[in-house]
Amino acid sequence: MEFEAPITEIIPQTHDVKSFRFERPEDFEYKAGQYFFVSIPVAGDIQRKPLTISSSPTEKGFLEFTKKLTGHEFSNALDAMEVGDVLTINGPYGRFTFEGEFDKIALISGGIGITPMISICRYCSDKKTGTDLIILSSNKAAEDIAFREELEEMDNEHSNLKVVHTLTRADDDWPGCKGRICDTIIMDYIPDFMDRVIYVCGPPAMMKATEELLLNMGVPKEQIKKEALVGF
Ligand SMILES: Cc1cc2nc3c(=O)[nH]c(=O)nc-3n(C[C@H](O)[C@H](O)[C@H](O)COP(=O)(O)OP(=O)(O)OC[C@H]3O[C@@H](n4cnc5c(N)ncnc54)[C@H](O)[C@@H]3O)c2cc1C
Structure with missing residues (x-):
């Protein structure tokens, strides 16, 4: 409409x-x-x-x-x-959607690719879908993280919703995960990645790299859902 x-x-x-x-x-x-x-x-x-x-x-x-x-x-x-x-x-x-149809999902975002993920997190949180959800969000620096407080609140409120931020240009005092999304980060923070439907959203280069990484790690193509934010 x-x-x-x-x-x-x-x-x-x-x-x-x-x-x-x-x-x-x-x-x-x-x-x-x-x-x-x-x-x-x-x-x-x-x-x-x-x-x-x-x-x-x-x-x-x-x-x-x-x-x-x-x-x-x-x-x-x-x-x-x-x-x-x-x-x-x-x-x-768009078909990059979630309505509670999978029990376990992982959301991997780069930069402003967080936008569909925050909608999905808000939906799961409001609806209490019970979905086992891990969001892995990559940004350059801490000041680039959108919705940081809201995501932290959801993480605290729901035992089945876990938020992980990784920074590619972290300051020395950043206590969290550092570096581009790679196999080590995925194995450390999403150890059961093979059991999850994985949603990936971000700029085209990040999308391509992440999809290749997941395929190399053995995730079947049909278990990966993608949305490229073309135009960056
Ligand atoms: C399905 C989908 C969902 C999306 N969701 C989001 C979202 O939630 N949030 C979001 O921020 N974006 C989203 N995008 C991307 C968004 O549509 C825009 O393409 C993007 O944000 C760039 O917008 P802009 O304001 O830079 O646009 P524009 O001003 O049109 O610029 C677009 C690009 O054109 C070039 N350009 C424009 N003007 C100049 C100039 N004067 N000189 C040189 N180069 C120039 C630059 O490369 C620039 O990055 C989405 C895209 C898709 C396909």
Whole structure:
């Protein structure tokens, strides 16, 4: 469906990531992990981008997407928008979804690839699906981690939801996991990876490397679900 939506809330997530919220039409149904197209005026024209719905279908009052502000045209126009400005939304689309159909899953994200994962985590947490879920999220530095506090709260609240962050450019005082996602990190933090359906989302290069890694580790192709955030 297509509809116009005034922005109701803008939430800074990190130094270059913001979430935008607006009212959810009553008849707008979607699955955790899906995306929609967001159209906005850019330099006298209308531009549209696919953006993941970072809210959860369980959140009835609003829809949310979360954009990495790249400093390019579309990002700058979005960054300049204020509460009350109107977006055009078209969707939902996509098959990178989770509705509780698997007992054990692993979510592996790179950078802004966290957006479908936070929707899935929010969904599992709200619905109390009981899914055994491990999220392994890779970022450059601690200040780049979006939704960090919320994920930590979910980790504390649900014994079956575990959050692991790895940083590729960690400061010396970072106590957690360091380095790009590799076989050692997967074996250390997702030791039962062979038993899990693995969702991978991020920039194309990270996706390619992670899929190759998982296949080399023996994970069957059909056990890996992918969403590349093309455009970076
Ligand atoms: C299914 C799907 C889901 C997605 N979900 C998300 C999401 O949840 N969050 C998110 O942030 N992104 C998401 N993306 C990516 C998103 O759609 C954009 O492609 C991406 O964020 C880049 O947006 P931008 O603001 O840089 O766009 P643009 O301004 O159009 O820039 C796009 C690219 O064009 C080039 N470019 C643009 N202007 C210039 C210039 N003046 N000079 C040189 N190069 C230039 C740059 O390489 C730039 O990165 C998703 C993509 C897909 C396919």
